Amino acid sequence: MVAMVQELIALVLVARQHSTSAPIPVSKLHAKAIMSTLLSLSVTKRISAYYAKKNLFIDSIPSINRNQSSLPPVDKGFGAWSFLTAAFVVEAIVWGFPTSFGVFLDVYLKDTKYTAQPKASSLLPLIGPVSSGIIYCSGPFITPVITRYPYHKRTFMYVGTLFCWASLFAASYTTQILPLVVLQGALYAIGGSMLYIPCISYLSEWFHHKRGFANGVVSAGTAVGGILLPLILPPLLSSYGPPKTLRILSIAIALLLVPLLPLIKGRLPESRIRAMGPTPRGRGNTEWTRSMSFWVLVVANTLQGFGYFVPIVWLPTFASALNLNSSTVSMALALLNCGSVIGRLTTGYLSDKINPWTLGLSTLASTSAATFILWGVLSYNLAGLLSFSVAYGILAGGWSSTWNGFTKPLSANDPNLFTTLYGILLFSRGLGNIFSTPISSALTSLDSNSTVSSTFNHSGHLGFNVGGGKFGKMIVYVGTCFAAAALIALVGWGMDAARRPNRFLAKSWAWHQDKTRTRSNDGWVTNGHHTTSPPTKSSNKIASKLSSISSLAIQVKKFPTST
Numbered sequence: 001m002v003a004m005v006q007e008l009i010a011l012v013l014v015a016r017q018h019s020t021s022a023p024i025p026v027s028k029l030h031a032k033a034i035m036s037t038l039l040s041l042s043v044t045k046r047i048s049a050y051y052a053k054k055n056l057f058i059d060s061i062p063s064i065n066r067n068q069s070s071l072p073p074v075d076k077g078f079g080a081w082s083f084l085t086a087a088f089v090v091e092a093i094v095w096g097f098p099t100s101f102g103v104f105l106d107v108y109l110k111d112t113k114y115t116a117q118p119k120a121s122s123l124l125p126l127i128g129p130v131s132s133g134i135i136y137c138s139g140p141f142i143t144p145v146i147t148r149y150p151y152h153k154r155t156f157m158y159v160g161t162l163f164c165w166a167s168l169f170a171a172s173y174t175t176q177i178l179p180l181v182v183l184q185g186a187l188y189a190i191g192g193s194m195l196y197i198p199c200i201s202y203l204s205e206w207f208h209h210k211r212g213f214a215n216g217v218v219s220a221g222t223a224v225g226g227i228l229l230p231l232i233l234p235p236l237l238s239s240y241g242p243p244k245t246l247r248i249l250s251i252a253i254a255l256l257l258v259p260l261l262p263l264i265k266g267r268l269p270e271s272r273i274r275a276m277g278p279t280p281r282g283r284g285n286t287e288w289t290r291s292m293s294f295w296v297l298v299v300a301n302t303l304q305g306f307g308y309f310v311p312i313v314w315l316p317t318f319a320s321a322l323n324l325n326s327s328t329v330s331m332a333l334a335l336l337n338c339g340s341v342i343g344r345l346t347t348g349y350l351s352d353k354i355n356p357w358t359l360g361l362s363t364l365a366s367t368s369a370a371t372f373i374l375w376g377v378l379s380y381n382l383a384g385l386l387s388f389s390v391a392y393g394i395l396a397g398g399w400s401s402t403w404n405g406f407t408k409p410l411s412a413n414d415p416n417l418f419t420t421l422y423g424i425l426l427f428s429r430g431l432g433n434i435f436s437t438p439i440s441s442a443l444t445s446l447d448s449n450s451t452v453s454s455t456f457n458h459s460g461h462l463g464f465n466v467g468g469g470k471f472g473k474m475i476v477y478v479g480t481c482f483a484a485a486a487l488i489a490l491v492g493w494g495m496d497a498a499r500r501p502n503r504f505l506a507k508s509w510a511w512h513q514d515k516t517r518t519r520s521n522d523g524w525v526t527n528g529h530h531t532t533s534p535p536t537k538s539s540n541k542i543a544s545k546l547s548s549i550s551s552l553a554i555q556v557k558k559f560p561t562s563t
Helices: 002-018 028-041 044-053 077-099 101-108 120-137 139-148 150-171 177-201 211-263 270-275 292-321 326-351 356-375 382-397 399-411 415-444 463-469 472-499 503-516 537-557
Strands: 517-520 523-526 529-531
Touching: 077 101, 077 120, 077 177, 077 211, 101 120, 101 211, 120 139, 120 177, 120 415, 139 150, 139 177, 139 415, 150 177, 150 211, 177 211, 177 415, 211 326, 211 399, 292 326, 292 356, 292 382, 292 399, 292 415, 292 463, 292 472, 326 356, 326 382, 326 399, 356 382, 356 399, 356 472, 382 399, 399 415, 415 472, 463 472
Parallel strands: none
Antiparallel strands: 517 523, 523 529
């Protein structure tokens, strides 16, 4: 009997989700059986939550799937933490090489085998931005494929690992600039995209309540890679040169990734993920496309990307203008990445606790203030530069860890939708990664006599005046980008606050409900109904269950009945 009712519930809910043209008939006898059995199964709360949200996620109804208990636990257990560890390493490797390309670039520009070639000074610096730009912008292209064909996710990751190894290994046998751009830049990025995006798509399956923290841990891998690789690469390059170093790194990538790939897997069966994938003729979940808050987030995220990458690229050049040695420059970069680790972990944890718009707005506004004050005003010496490096890493580095707080209400328990939204945010930020470098290069090449430095020239030592003032416009540009992003986030915060229920009105209604519950001579009166005993917590729970059952019964009646 219980098994029959479970199957009937599953059929009814699936029929409602897909809006089939031929609804499944449910007899009145079966409907009554459903109503009575729901009490014993104690799932009325989850069923009513489904109808309240108008979103089906069968995994949230444990009684429907007979093998539900065999699934690994969420937010805990070996499966969740082993996946998180492996994803952290993948993030460090995939993003670590593009962010550390400056070490290779310094060696390339000092070697006559490379600099003697035509357009070497303009082509060699493109390798790093091309690599990171492709990884950022590949999300909208890879996500639809792995969403519709989830059983190919692991195939994508193995092929991506092969591409990452082959690209660096092949690049070690050439000294021509154009093949280096194609192999070390583009092909490595394609492999990194095929490895990274399927990996991140499993995050929402393993973590729910701790998803923000997990997202912060994974994204911290980028900063850890940015710390370790600049320390590992210089000794290798000085001892073996670029070709052999690339060969060593390609082998190291294979040895690190291949044992970890078996740990990167989904928690849910692939057949179930496929069932929640895109439906034909656009009948999938498209409510997020009509969410104005999400598109406000995309605009703020794009503006943040246009400013975020500029200090990371130009900090070594700025430090050199202060006549600092190479070890001090490396320390400034290391402090920025250390601060980024702290910021990503902290922001990820807070995104599970705090309203994402409040967290994002404070992050963007604080970063803008730190840029103008710590970089533009105080970074005329080593102490000011190191202070800016730490503050910028903590504040600006944690922005991507807020994404979970924004996407979680939209994606609910749909891992495919989570991957889609994450890919869009990666793409919008990637636009800033691609275009911010030429913009900042153009700003530093302008006449410094007409820049911000001339305005502050009478003020003595300022960060705006370093290098003859050629960084002045760039500092203003970065601070303005973050300020504009903060203004857009303020708009999003206001829209979100307008949709939230007024707490004062809620408390007033609760006070009114308490006042209507008074004691009379023959018992208790609650909203005009007499009872012989005061209302208790258990009676309130029973009333809530009965209300849920009645609402479900109304929904069941909408289906045609068979005689």
